[in-house]
Amino acid sequence: MIHVLLRTADPARDRGDVSRLCAVLAAADNLDHAGERGPARFTVRDDVLPCVVEGLLEDPVEAVGLVLAVIRTGAWVAGLVASTGAPDPDRGVGAGEVEAAVLERVLHRAAASTGRCALELDGAAGDASARRRQDAAEAALQLLGVLEQRRSEPQQEAGRLVESGASQREAAAALEVTQQAVHARLRNGLWHETRSLAAAVAALVAPSSRTTDP
Known part of the structure; x- marks a missing residue:
């Protein structure tokens, strides 16, 4: 848990x-x-x-x-x-x-x-x-926290739309901007990178990763 x-x-x-x-x-x-x-x-x-x-x-x-x-x-x-x-x-x-x-x-x-x-x-x-897993997971989580606080609201909106299943073209239509603008918001907001890092933190936290050592 x-x-x-x-x-x-x-x-x-x-x-x-x-x-x-x-x-x-x-x-x-x-x-x-x-x-x-x-x-x-x-x-x-x-x-x-x-x-x-x-x-x-x-x-x-x-x-x-x-x-x-x-x-x-x-x-x-x-x-x-x-x-x-x-x-x-x-x-x-x-x-x-x-x-x-x-x-x-x-x-x-x-x-x-x-x-x-x-x-x-x-x-x-x-x-x-x-302890090494904990330190690595905490460092990654804290980096994610910094990036979340720094991401602008337009970058956040674009990321949420894409994460919910919208294409960049569909996200652009919903936000009334160009597809290039959506792409730039995702890139500058490090959206894909932070989602990958969040998944890695979750994997380190999951009990299955901590029950046994190789």
Whole structure:
């Protein structure tokens, strides 16, 4: 399971504002206004830091996508904690929530980074190979966070249309620009490169990549 940790960038101002914490979930791709979709579950964690939401997802691709969508708003920092354990689905997030010390460590690291994100893998503290995977995945995730924040809205719109299945010609028609303009937005926004890197991060986070070593 993948734990997604979200914290407002200014917790002193947003302390106790649960509505804003839930609003970012509703605004993120693939989530409805209840803050839930499929296997995803979210809860407010106020036992360690103020203004924290924890989500539990099964799909690492969706987890990485959610983190990037949150970072892009500029108002949030995010962390990923990949766990090999399977919580009781009848008990919700509380059955498998991240330990307080881990939550605090990951979110503090996220807040201190330029990419506004951090990542931790189960077992990395005592396994040199797992630690190397964690460091590589976190470095890539933070680079993605920087690029997401720097991508312009026109570049983002073009990328989303193409990612949803539109051709560059169809995207150009929808955006009322030339196909050459769409191509330039995708190129200058590093759209294809960041999607490939996001997939690589998700693969490193996936439990199957961490259960055994060659």
